[in-house]
Amino acid sequence: MKPLPIGIQTFRKLREGGYLYIDKTQNIYNLVQNPSGTYFLSRPRRFGKSLLLSTLEEIFLGNKELFKGLWIENADFSWKKHPVVRLDFSKQKAKDTEALIEFINNQMNYIAEKYSVKLENQFYYERFEELISKLSLQEKVVILIDEYDKPIIDHLENTEKAVEMREVMKGFFTILKGNDSHIRFLLLTGVSKFSKAGVFSNLNHLDDLTLNNMSSTLVGITQAEIEENFSEYIEATMSELKMQREDLISKIQHWYNGYRFSKKGEKVFNPFSTLQFFNRMDFQHHWFETGTPSFLIKQIIKQNYDILTIPMQVDELSFSSYEVDDLQLTPLLLQTGYLTIKDYNEERSLYTLDFPNFEVKEGFLKYITKKLYKKENTDSLLYKIIDALNDKEFEDCFDYLREIFANIDYDIQIHQEKYYQTIFYLIFTLIGLKIKAEVKTNKGRIDAVIEDQSIYLFEFKLNGTKEEALEQIKTKKYYEKYLNQGKSIYLIGAEFRDKNIGEYIIEEWKG
Known part of the structure; x- marks a missing residue:
């Protein structure tokens, strides 16, 4: 080799x-x-x-x-x-x-x-x-x-x-x-x-x-270039990680592929992460860990940037450039590699921007969470949350969530419903669960949906009650979108009180 x-x-x-x-x-x-x-x-x-x-x-x-x-x-x-x-x-x-x-x-x-x-x-x-x-x-x-x-x-x-x-x-x-x-x-x-x-x-x-x-492929590595140039390394890694070729390549794509630099450009792998992966034969945040985006995180917090809008649709003027004395976070995130072009709508001249891959998304969100959270034991709490959720121990799950909210840096707490939704989204994304925020239905938007062994529909109220939140889910029939998946559906109405999660109410949808 x-x-x-x-x-x-x-x-x-x-x-x-x-x-x-x-x-x-x-x-x-x-x-x-x-x-x-x-x-x-x-x-x-x-x-x-x-x-x-x-x-x-x-x-x-x-x-x-x-x-x-x-x-x-x-x-x-x-x-x-x-x-x-x-x-x-x-x-x-x-x-x-x-x-x-x-x-x-x-x-x-x-x-x-x-x-x-x-x-x-x-x-x-x-x-x-x-x-x-x-x-x-x-x-x-x-x-x-x-x-x-x-x-x-x-x-x-x-x-x-x-x-x-x-x-x-x-x-x-x-x-x-x-x-x-x-x-x-x-x-x-x-x-x-x-x-x-x-x-x-x-x-x-x-x-x-x-x-x-x-x-678009002048720098970066294409899928064809991976298979043509790294065949011996792929074989060696298959042996080391005991994975089939198709599964290995799929996982490498999930972690390190996804950068797209033009409307119709081919996706490319992060070259630094790809080389480091084949060198170490280990899935890690190779690129992300070489330069933590401390300045970007400060700007996200300072500007109250809504990460729940990711993925977002924007026109080219919104991200093509920025200026020193007027920092715009969307072009800054795109040009520094934390966002990339995922799609282009020719008819509307709109680009869809999103995290390029798993390495960047998880690394970025984890870094934000650690900046927000004052204690060191974030990871252990996250694992407790997922265990409690899987065991349907909802009281324990909400107690762990409250512990995280209680230790958010006081200086950056914002008394807005969107702020609480963002923290909630970060927590469950880092756990590894499939969570979506502001999910559209034909009757409105669900604050958050978690799809795992069961489906959990969340509605939050900053200036309302848990009963009102639950009733909104029922009245607008948010659950209809998920009825044919063969999974249990839980409707959860929750209040935000005193910069934390207050009371909540849970019902399993029985039809």
Whole structure:
């Protein structure tokens, strides 16, 4: 078996080391054959953006020997050597604009020295322009910029500083437009797509690949690529986990597949999680655990973001970009990889956004719950709830629920019915039960439905009684939707009182 390229982001190292490589060069060729392509690509962290740029660098340096056996080797590509300006902003940890400018200048100096170019200007953006101009005297320049947005993202919790960093980057990138005649190829990558009024206000010539069907599988791993490239690892994992091939692939899909980056794009697996899975042969939250979304969670709580709306239907303007001083959570969640495109309604021009897979959904909801819940023993309580529910020990079940509600951080409690529904939804989702909130029927909406060995219909009242809640279920005949499933149906009316679950009433539907 070829070794897995865990943590390898350098194309040369990957090829010379004989590591497993998924051939993306046909996708890449579609970009590089454009004689003056200028592109932008937003993708979540650890999704292969750096390896993509490294691959492009070797192509434009004319190193054809590294591509032996790959699709592009036999393509009608000239392999002409170009000077390459590659800037990696993931390496910077600038605390302020002065440190960021110093980092940029150091990068300029390194590249200038490599190509024996002397820079005479003092200002960072003028030095960038001078570098491009002097390098282009040899051949047109290729510019590859990795994680362009990191200097801004690092300071999103401090809006004023984030705006300052944005202005530095804006000045830097402004140079690109006036020098397009010197540029053979340009690709900027990052996690975020800020609005064109922000960082890219003067770069209206950029071809945005982010939602383009043609580039939907440029990074990430398709189902066909899994089966073609990982066959030996699949066999080894089948033996290790004692699973049949079909069951194993289905479970890998459930955990790590599901990312879709355009209207009609093919779904792709998270490459980081997939590699880690085959390396460890263990289903874990590999990608999620490499970077907990603490800032996102703070914003969700601060903005009282309704996670019960996930999955949601939105138009493209609702998620295509956002701005530093006006953070919108839906585009932020999508671009960081916690949501993805699940469907597109052509007639209504609406996208359906949802969690991409089980890894992200469970990891995300569990992280939110741990931030809300003040005690450490969340998991043990969750197991007690499911045992009590399965045994129809409803009094114990509600006592455990009350214990969780009682330990929600007081500072973030909200006296709204939606807040209580959200906590309830989180609890039962983390237990692993099939729970749906705000379920539509032809008579209205059920607050929550749990489908397990039995079916449980919940109606909550913040300013009403348990009897009123139960009567609403009966009057609107919410149960009718579930009558033909051959399962017991329980109708549950519950009150919310004093920031907790108050009294409740349960009836089994007998017909």
